[in-house]
Amino acid sequence: MSAWTKVGAARSADASPARRPNVGLIGAVFFIVSESMFFLGLFLAYFYLRALSKTWPPPDTPPLSTVLPTLNTGVLLISTLFMAWAERGIARGDARRLQIGTGVAAVLGLIFLTIQAFEIADLGFAPHSSAYGSAFFFLMGFHVVRVFGGVVFMVIILARALIGQFSARRRAAVQACALYWYFLAGVWLVVFWVLYWLK
Amino acid sequence: MASVSIPARTEYLRHGLVSWLATVDHKRIGIMYLASTFVFFLLSGLMALVIRLQLTAPGLQIVNQDLYNQLFTMHGTGMIFLFTIPCLVGFANYFLPLQIGARDVAFPRLNALSLWLLIFAGVVMEGGFLLGILGLLPGGASNAAWTAYVPLSNKQFSPQIGMDIWLLGVVLLGISSTLGAVNFLVTAYTMRAQGMTIWRIPMFVWAMIVTAAMVLIATPVLTAALAMLIADRNFATQFFNTANARLWQHMFWFYSHPAVYIMILPAMGIVSEILPVFARKPLFGLKAVVVSTILIGVLGFTTWVHHMFVSGVDPIVERFFMLTTMIIAVPTGVKMFNWLFTMLGGSLNLKTPLLMCLGFLSTFVIGGLTGVIQALIPLDMQLHNTYWVVAHFHYVLFGGSVFGIFAGFYYWLPKITGRLLDDKLGKLHFALMWVGFNLTFFPMHFLGLMGMPRRIATYTADRGWELGNLIATIGAFMVAVSVLIFMVNFVRSLRHGARAGNDPWEGNTLEWTVTSPPPEHNFDTLPTVESERPARDLRLAASNPTVPAH
Numbered sequence: 001m002s003a004w005t006k007v008g009a010a011r012s013a014d015a016s017p018a019r020r021p022n023v024g025l026i027g028a029v030f031f032i033v034s035e036s037m038f039f040l041g042l043f044l045a046y047f048y049l050r051a052l053s054k055t056w057p058p059p060d061t062p063p064l065s066t067v068l069p070t071l072n073t074g075v076l077l078i079s080t081l082f083m084a085w086a087e088r089g090i091a092r093g094d095a096r097r098l099q100i101g102t103g104v105a106a107v108l109g110l111i112f113l114t115i116q117a118f119e120i121a122d123l124g125f126a127p128h129s130s131a132y133g134s135a136f137f138f139l140m141g142f143h144v145v146r147v148f149g150g151v152v153f154m155v156i157i158l159a160r161a162l163i164g165q166f167s168a169r170r171r172a173a174v175q176a177c178a179l180y181w182y183f184l185a186g187v188w189l190v191v192f193w194v195l196y197w198l199k
Numbered sequence: 200m201a202s203v204s205i206p207a208r209t210e211y212l213r214h215g216l217v218s219w220l221a222t223v224d225h226k227r228i229g230i231m232y233l234a235s236t237f238v239f240f241l242l243s244g245l246m247a248l249v250i251r252l253q254l255t256a257p258g259l260q261i262v263n264q265d266l267y268n269q270l271f272t273m274h275g276t277g278m279i280f281l282f283t284i285p286c287l288v289g290f291a292n293y294f295l296p297l298q299i300g301a302r303d304v305a306f307p308r309l310n311a312l313s314l315w316l317l318i319f320a321g322v323v324m325e326g327g328f329l330l331g332i333l334g335l336l337p338g339g340a341s342n343a344a345w346t347a348y349v350p351l352s353n354k355q356f357s358p359q360i361g362m363d364i365w366l367l368g369v370v371l372l373g374i375s376s377t378l379g380a381v382n383f384l385v386t387a388y389t390m391r392a393q394g395m396t397i398w399r400i401p402m403f404v405w406a407m408i409v410t411a412a413m414v415l416i417a418t419p420v421l422t423a424a425l426a427m428l429i430a431d432r433n434f435a436t437q438f439f440n441t442a443n444a445r446l447w448q449h450m451f452w453f454y455s456h457p458a459v460y461i462m463i464l465p466a467m468g469i470v471s472e473i474l475p476v477f478a479r480k481p482l483f484g485l486k487a488v489v490v491s492t493i494l495i496g497v498l499g500f501t502t503w504v505h506h507m508f509v510s511g512v513d514p515i516v517e518r519f520f521m522l523t524t525m526i527i528a529v530p531t532g533v534k535m536f537n538w539l540f541t542m543l544g545g546s547l548n549l550k551t552p553l554l555m556c557l558g559f560l561s562t563f564v565i566g567g568l569t570g571v572i573q574a575l576i577p578l579d580m581q582l583h584n585t586y587w588v589v590a591h592f593h594y595v596l597f598g599g600s601v602f603g604i605f606a607g608f609y610y611w612l613p614k615i616t617g618r619l620l621d622d623k624l625g626k627l628h629f630a631l632m633w634v635g636f637n638l639t640f641f642p643m644h645f646l647g648l649m650g651m652p653r654r655i656a657t658y659t660a661d662r663g664w665e666l667g668n669l670i671a672t673i674g675a676f677m678v679a680v681s682v683l684i685f686m687v688n689f690v691r692s693l694r695h696g697a698r699a700g701n702d703p704w705e706g707n708t709l710e711w712t713v714t715s716p717p718p719e720h721n722f723d724t725l726p727t728v729e730s731e732r733p734a735r736d737l738r739l740a741a742s743n744p745t746v747p748a749h
Contacts, residue, residue, distance in 0.1 A: 021389040023305050030381045034415045041423030041450060048446050127436045134436035
């Protein structure tokens with residue numbers, strides 16, 4: 001408690017509201033920069049290995065079906081719409097919209113994870129099959145891990161929304177959560193394109 | 200100022216061990232950063248002494264080859280990941296909020312998490328090393344050098360669990376330093392005092408902003424590579440097959456070359472703080488210093504392949520990286536001139552902090568020049584993997600970063616402890632360390648040119664390497680003695696040192712306007728800044744009441 005409340009109190013007492021920047025949101029932006037670089041590292045590895053391989057994917061790899069991931073892309077995009085709807089809602093002070101929107105977005109996130117689990121189980125190759133398999137699983141897997149983290153974040157936001165912690169003036173955590181969720185949807189679009197469509 | 204009700208605190212949160220474990224105060228966290236990283240410095244220093252003893256004369260067997268490999272691996276890892284990088288972060292923790300006139304960092308609890316992750320990672324890595332050399336881990340500790348090149352570090356050639364412990368430690372350190380970087384960037388961006396516009400930001404803060412941005416961009420790529428290597432070793436993934444081994448080098452150096460600037464920029468920031476104070480002049484070409492700091496940060500990401508000229512990279516690519524490596528010397532040279540001109544015509548106050556800065560300038564310039572020489576591809580093919588390289592990077596990281604860190608200690612410890620360090624002992628420390636450092640590392644240039652490879656556990660008598668190695672070992676022990684003198688000086692100062700007062704050096708920045716040590720909340724009222732030297736403004740206003748106070 002102590003120093004934290006003191007700092008917060010001191011900040012709100014000294015800085016005029018107009019000058020008080022949205023610290024949490026700026027922090028989320030910088031965090032997302034580091035997350036982007038992590039995925040960039042994985043993508044670089046993917047393309048490096050791809051460039052060094054004679055055949056990509058290896059000849060005995062079963063062909064990928066795009067049915068489930070296309071469906072899943074829809075699920076994730078609709079989820080971001082609900083998140084945006086929730087965020088707009090609380091910006092106008094509508095706590096109910098925040099609760100419903102975040103709740104639906106989180107459930108859609110769980111559906112995404114479930115479908116991803118089926119997709120990964122049915123791929124027909126494994127991380128240790130080839131360099132292709134390794135790079136494929138890393139991109140899919142680390143995105144799944146992040147989406148799980150995003151769902152946990154949304155559940156926390158939902159719980160805090162239900163006990164009435166957010167308002168039009170106090171919604172930095174909602175904004176940070178929404179921003180991270182849009183980021184994950186954006187990463188998925190690139191992952192989907194690179195793994196399933198790029199020839 | 201509106202009155203603020205602060206909840207009363209129980210006694211155990213104010214004093215004693217629990218208060219340190221539970222603290223989120225940036226100053227206490229900074230002290231714990233400095234103290235823990237100094238312990239890691241001493242451990243890595245001891246390893247260096249064993250390495251030097253082993254190489255004193257041809258054919259010595261003080262430690263066997265296996266142990267030797269583990270020693271230089273942990274020496275390098277410890278010095279880089281557990282000392283130089285986080286020690287400078289420790290200074291930033293303590294002084295960045297004070298210098299920008301804030302009461303803490305933006306995310307104090309996240310800050311505590313960074314610290315404890317660092318300490319945990321350090322204990323894991325040093326613990327793994329200790330168990331390894333005591334023979335309690337099958338196969339020993341990691342022995343694949345701090346670069347952990349594949350295939351040396353893969354399951355086939357490094358089957359021991361010590362390698363996994365090492366990799367896990369580096370992952371944890373990466374998370375710690377990424378979280379720290381987010382914290383510093385947000386703090387510097389949002390919590391500066393009223394009036395602290397971009398050209399009034401202190402030089403050390405500027406250095407930390409650029410450093411944190413580099414950490415944020417570079418570290419996750421290393422984390423990705425480490426995750427891939429851990430998976431290769433434990434889940435049979437195939438990222439780093441022998442055919443793809445260069446992938447590790449690219450990803451490793453994409454982080455680890457910027458890491459050189461992550462280690463040197465904050466030290467440059469410290470030098471840029473100290474020189475104007477001890478020359479009693481404004482910093483020469485402030486904007487040029489800031490712009491060159493940013494340029495070094497940007498260009499730092501364009502040079503990593505110069506570590507790989509013998510790895511079989513396309514010659515066109517190699518030439519590009521040769522040029523970028525030479526270009527990055529330009530902003531560094533700009534800074535050199537700015538520092539020299541700051542001192543020129545100044546009334547030099549020849550105290551230990553200034554001497555340490557002179558040590559920085561005199562040795563870092565050699566490290567910088569040998570870097571440009573090494574950038575030449577045909578020369579690099581000869582110098583690669585020889586003691587020349589060891590000499591070069593010690594001139595950068597010891598001659599640069601470590602002299603900068605000690606300059607920071609002599610300059611800022613009085614603010615932290617409230618007591619001045621003894622200047623005579625400080626000068627003795629400086630003289631011994633400067634001479635010892637040059638004795639250790641200057642001969643290594645010649646050893647490298649004579650063909651002595653890095654990382655060899657011993658050598659035969661017919662090579663002509665005896666004299667250089669003997670001198671280097673003598674120098675290393677002089678450095679060790681000088682560090683002991685520093686420690687004695689520090690411990691003595693806690694009891695017997697002269698009171699520092701608020702401002703023992705007539706400083707320029709806001710940390711000198713508060714008591715030593717500063718109160719827990721730093722500033723009674725948040726300061727307003729009207730120039731790049733706010734503490735000087737206040738001092739002048741106080742000594743001359745007719746001039747309106749800034």
